[in-house]
Amino acid sequence: MTKDRALAPGARIGIIGGGQLGRMLALAAARLGLSCHIFSPGEGEPAFEVAAQFTIAPYDDEPALARFAASVDVITYEFENIPAATAEFLQKLKPVRPSPRVLALTQDRLVEKDFISKLGIGVAPYAQVDDAGALARAVGRIGRPSILKTRRFGYDGKGQTTIKEGADLAVAFRSLGNQPSILEGFVPFAMEVSVVAARGLDGEFLAWDVGENVHDNHILDTTTVPARMSPDLLRRAAEKAQKIAEALDYVGVLAVEMFLVGQTLVVNEIAPRVHNSGHWTLDGSVTSQFEQHIRAVCGFPLGSTRAHGPVVMRNLIGDDINDWRELLRQPGACLHLYGKSEARPGRKMGHVTFLKA
Ligand code: AMP
Numbered sequence: 001m002t003k004d005r006a007l008a009p010g011a012r013i014g015i016i017g018g019g020q021l022g023r024m025l026a027l028a029a030a031r032l033g034l035s036c037h038i039f040s041p042g043e044g045e046p047a048f049e050v051a052a053q054f055t056i057a058p059y060d061d062e063p064a065l066a067r068f069a070a071s072v073d074v075i076t077y078e079f080e081n082i083p084a085a086t087a088e089f090l091q092k093l094k095p096v097r098p099s100p101r102v103l104a105l106t107q108d109r110l111v112e113k114d115f116i117s118k119l120g121i122g123v124a125p126y127a128q129v130d131d132a133g134a135l136a137r138a139v140g141r142i143g144r145p146s147i148l149k150t151r152r153f154g155y156d157g158k159g160q161t162t163i164k165e166g167a168d169l170a171v172a173f174r175s176l177g178n179q180p181s182i183l184e185g186f187v188p189f190a191m192e193v194s195v196v197a198a199r200g201l202d203g204e205f206l207a208w209d210v211g212e213n214v215h216d217n218h219i220l221d222t223t224t225v226p227a228r229m230s231p232d233l234l235r236r237a238a239e240k241a242q243k244i245a246e247a248l249d250y251v252g253v254l255a256v257e258m259f260l261v262g263q264t265l266v267v268n269e270i271a272p273r274v275h276n277s278g279h280w281t282l283d284g285s286v287t288s289q290f291e292q293h294i295r296a297v298c299g300f301p302l303g304s305t306r307a308h309g310p311v312v313m314r315n316l317i318g319d320d321i322n323d324w325r326e327l328l329r330q331p332g333a334c335l336h337l338y339g340k341s342e343a344r345p346g347r348k349m350g351h352v353t354f355l356k357a
Contacts, residue, residue, distance in 0.1 A: 005095070005201060006299030007073050009033030013294065014072035014094070016086070017079030018045025018054065020338040020348060021274050024282070025078060026051045028290035034298065039068045046338045059086040069093035076252060076297045080106055080272050081153055097251040097297040098272050105248070106272045109151045110182050119247055121240050122266045124259075125185035132170045138183040139163060145186040148172055150179045157218020162186070187266055189259035193227045195241035196278035198292040199250045201299040206292075207238040208285060208305045211277045213257075219346060223277045223313045225284065229260065237265055244270060253278070253293040276315065276348070283334040283353040284311035310356040321349035332356075
């Protein structure tokens with residue numbers, strides 16, 4: 001069964017989204033004798049210059065989507081905010097992995113939290129907030145500080161605001177555009193970690209070592225691997241990711257972000273794609289997250305996730321990219337630049353992995 005659905009070298013993979021994740025996926029695919037067709041509404045995307053083919057068209061351009069689907073053997077994505085209708089349209093034409101069901105679930109913070117907690121996995125206390133009145137009731141139940149997040153289209157701290165003592169709730173709700181939201185209790189975490197893992201077409205599950213993440217201004221700054229937690233916590237973190245992947249019948253790489261509070265791991269969110277906290281695997285592991293995702297969606301056997309040793313990955317945000325020459329001189333530093341021409345503040349321009357072994 002699985003064999004029939006598996007592709008072979010020479011196949012073409014369709015990737016929706018043309019950012020740095022698409023670029024690194026296309027590079028990994030090329031190593032396995034595969035080629036990629038990138039579909040993105042944006043001009044001059046980082047993935048275009050390393051892919052065999054690209055299409056620039058809006059997500060609702062059905063003739064362009066149909067031509068894209070006809071040119072590839074399987075479709076995946078590097079960006080989760082694709083309209084559900086786009087994924088469903090494509091699925092009628094070619095296999096979409098991970099499935100559009102996974103996209104729909106992870107696009108909505110409320111649906112995602114309900115799904116995770118129904119699996120018996122801990123999440124921050126949360127409540128649905130559809131208007132300022134519901135926000136007042138939710139704050140009454142959950143308390144302050146708490147975080148108001150839009151249900152959809154939030155990333156890197158966008159679409160969220162902290163509700164502190166004395167904050168005006170109507171103003172807070174309006175500041176997010178009066179959109180359907182959720183209120184989350186503030187988790188006084190000691191550490192943020194993520195499990196990046198893959199599930200193959202045949203159900204095989206493999207996780208990399210847990211990463212310890214430090215954010216600066218809501219943007220990932222560093223990932224240190226392995227996370228400085230007990231072996232028991234490391235094992236429990238991986239088990240939670242496996243439970244989630246299996247419940248979703250997931251195919252591909254996913255990342256599960258968690259908070260460590262005392263000896264408890266609380267899941268924050270699921271990213272249904274390769275993830276910034278897994279970039280260290282390019283230099284620090286036998287198989288990178290990008291190659292693994294390509295293997296999984298093509299139905300190939302998964303590769304070893306063994307780490308070569310302890311590593312630290314640092315993002316190069318905005319002007320950090322100006323250090324490129326200095327970083328190239330450093331022994332043990334592996335530099336990756338995304339080919340973006342303009343270094344705007346907060347923009348991910350590249351990353352560097354320091355191998356400690
Ligand atoms: P998110 O957009 O949900 O990934 O949140 C971005 C960042 O905000 C997280 O990486 C945390 O640093 C912080 N954060 C989000 N939710 C909470 C929470 N419930 N309690 C404490 N910090 C949070």
